[in-house]
Each structure stands twice: as structure tokens, then as C-alpha cells.
Amino acid sequence: MKVEEVVLPGVGRKFTITVQSGDRLVIVVHHSGKRELQYFEAGEEDEPSATLDLTDEEARELGAILAGVLFHPEAVGDTQSKLGAKVIEWIKVLPGSKLAGRKVGEIPLPPGAHLLAVDRPGAPLIPNPGPEVVLEVGDTLVVAGSREAVEALKRSL
């Protein structure tokens, strides 16, 4: 990945990001906080294939998602710090995930990671789900444990 940065006097800064495939992303960060994004397909110089405007807030959230930082509900921030080296993580079952259609008992939980609950949209929370509960697309698994164990679980999925 190649990143070029130039100053646009009076406007802000422009970043041109060329990724491995040759596609380019041009990002302008305005003084006002607005972000302007243009996407150019590889080999295309003049006309962007897509453009997108983001507010400052949207850009920050997008940035966090791109950086792989997961979002937690506000109230959890506190709990997490109390847990210290242990974390709580929300893992969503996405379409095509190998978790979909499997029983809870079949999830390869690493030692030190625990499944606290399954949150199914439109249904009451399933606390301490038994091994016979079948996971569906759209479910969110609430997993707690040591940071390494939870990370290992996320990687294995």
C-alpha cells in the first residue's frame, strides 16, 4: 500500500492511497472536519467510480471499524476496565459464517473463554445457553474470558 499526502491550502489535506490491486482511494480531510472520499479503479485516472462524503463523526467510526476495533455499548466500557486482563466480546454470526446452524456444544471454545449469552434479534436473551441451542445468522454471542482466549476464539472463527 502506498500513501501520498499533500496539503490543499484553504481546504485541508489530501491522502492518495494506492492498494495492492492498483485501485486508488483519494481522501480529503477538510478543515471543517468533513471527509470526501473518491474511489478510482486501477488504471482509471480521470473519473472516480464512486464518491462518498462523511461527517467527522462518521469518519471516526468508519476508521475504528477499518482498524478492527470492535464497538461495545457505552455501559460496558466500565465493566471491561474492572475486569482488567479479562474482556467481554460481542461476536456476531454473519451470513456464511461457519457458526450458523451449529449447536453451541460444537463451538470450539478455547480454555479460558466462556459463552455468557446468545442475543437473538426479536427474541428474549438466552443466558447461559445450553449445548443444544442452535445458532442462527444474526445472533450475537457474548463471550468472556482472558484476552488471549477470546482473541483465539475470534481467530478460529
Add this chain to the structure above:
Amino acid sequence: MHPSVEAFALAAGILALGAALVHRFGFPPLPVYLLTGLLAGERLPVEELEPLPSLGLLLLLFSVGLEFGPDRLRELSGKATRAGLYDALALPLGFLLGLLAGLDLKGAALLAGVLYVSSSAVIVKLIIDLRRAANPESEVVLGVLVLEDLVVALLLALLGGHGAGGFLGGVVMAAFYLLFARYLGPRLVRFMEGLSDELVLLLGAAFTTGTALLFHAVGASEGVGAFLSGVIAAGLGLRERLEHLFGPVRDLGVALFFLVVGAQALKLLKGLTPLAVGLVASGLFLKLPLNHLGGARAGLGKKRRLYSALYLVPRGEFNLVLGNLALAQGYPLVAQVAVLLVLLSIPLGALLIRYAPEIGERLYPKAPKSKRVAPSRLG
């Protein structure tokens, strides 16, 4: 109630009306301010509006100094500099035109400046409003504007004074300010960071107007003073903060300034000669081929070169400052050219920039593109 409130309400009302009319068509409001002023003409109580329009111009020059100061030169890419050199050819050509029009050396130099400098304030606003900031030509155009503003600030410093005394005064003041920023600036940066926004706003306003007054008092151009205060403020690390704090105040002042320019234009343009019109016309077209060439040297594609030339059409703040100066020094022809050029180039430039993609499409029709097969992308 003070009569100025009435004048202000009237001015703000017609400005808002004009801006609202074009907003529906996705058109930038700046040219409308000028045209509204032109329509209102002498019915607009200009004197009552003061000091807002004068303040608007000073703040405009201040923010140009803030954003387009000499420290930007270091950040300029080579391509922008190359384009800027071609652009600067307009200076000798304008000078020549001035001599041909029968002006003396100083008058011709003033005319060269009027024809040469494009308005960074207007162009930046158009680029942002029309969402062109991410385009490759914008980078080149903004770089060219940095060079232009510096050259014209120098030109104003050279020509701005009343006689040799004014020139010397200006140079001494500028040297004093720059030395101050160089040696005391770094120490002041941290101090400034601790100040409240309100205090920074007031200090900035006092500093800008005070500097302009001081420059005026020693017989130099107050425009250079305001520009220089922006440069100094940027040197003190206040760029983002002041831009943020002054933005709305400046925008209001600038709207009123352009309104007043429009309102007073007719009076100034009385007795307009064909010579002045000819100079304006050549001024409008002089830079197009130069900037087209410059865009090519900066490595822009065919269409983008054309865009970059069109982007640089609008003239504004510095042209009017030069025009005022010319009027004060007894060159009414140059003043007329400046006012008419600004009056025509802003609406025309806004139209050209707005429709640049359509013009480009017309001139360089796109070859049928071979469709790229990318199933994985769609999956």
C-alpha cells in the same frame, strides 16, 4: 435605533434571498452577492454598513495569509510550482499590455498584477462548495494560488506605498513583523495554546486591524498588513484555531464586502472606455492558455488541464486592493479594469467551474471504455 441596523438588516436580507435562490440549483452563492449589489446599486446605504465590508476585506486577506502563507511553499509539490511558473508569465504579458495601453511603468505594473492574480478566497470556496477538493486539478490550482498570493503581496508592498517613504515604511514594518515571528514566535506558541477561544478571537481581530492601521499609517498598503498578520498567525501555530474561530465572521464580512463592491461598481464604471473593456477581455483570456500549458507541465490529463485553466478564472480580493491602490495613485483606467474584471470573472468563473466536467466531456468525448470483468468484486 441606529440607522446602521436598518442598513444591515436590508443587506443581510437581500443577500440571504439571493443565496437562497441559487441554493436550489446547487450553485455557489458568491457571484450572487456581487450581482445583488449591482442590482441594488446606489439604493444600498453603503456608508451605513461600514465597518463590516472593510472588515470583511481585511479578514479575507488575513485568512488568505493564514492559508496561503510562505510556509506553504515548502509543502508545495514540484508540479504545482511548474504550473505556477507558467501562470506567472501573465505578469510580463500584462505589463506589456499596460505599456501598449499607454500607461507608465508603475501603472503597467499595477495592471499586470490586476490581470495576473486569481482569487484564492473565491476559488477555494467554489472548490469546496462544488466538491472538487479530491480532484487532481485542485491540488495544482491551489498550489498555483499560493505562488500568486505571495507574488502579489510582494508587488503590493513594492507599489503600495505613497512614494519612496511608504515603500520603505512597508519594508521595515514587514521585516520587523517577520523577525518578531521568527525569534519570539516559538516562545509564544505554547502561551497561545493556553488562551481561551474568546481571547484568541479578540486578540486576532485586534492584531489584524491594528496591523492594517499601522501599515496604513506608515504609508504602506493595509492589505499587505492584513495578509502579513495572517502569515504571522500561521507561524504562531494558530492556523486551525483561527480558521475555525474567524470563519463565520469572515464569511459574513466577505458577503457584505462583495455586495458593496457590486453596489459601487456602476459609479466607478461610469465613462468606461473601449480600451478598458478590451483590457478586461484580454485579462480574462490571457491566463487560459498559460494555465492550460501549466497544467500539462504539472502532468495533468487532457481534461484536467482544461479544468485547471477554468478554475483560475475568478479574480477577487487582491485585484480590488490593487484597483483601489491604482485609483488612489491616479490610474482610474486600472481601477476600472480591476472592478469590471472582478465583476465579470466571478460569475463567469463560477459557471465555468460548475460546468467544467460538461465542457470537458464536450471537448474530449470519452472513448467507449472496455468493461472490466470483476466478478469477485460483485460477489
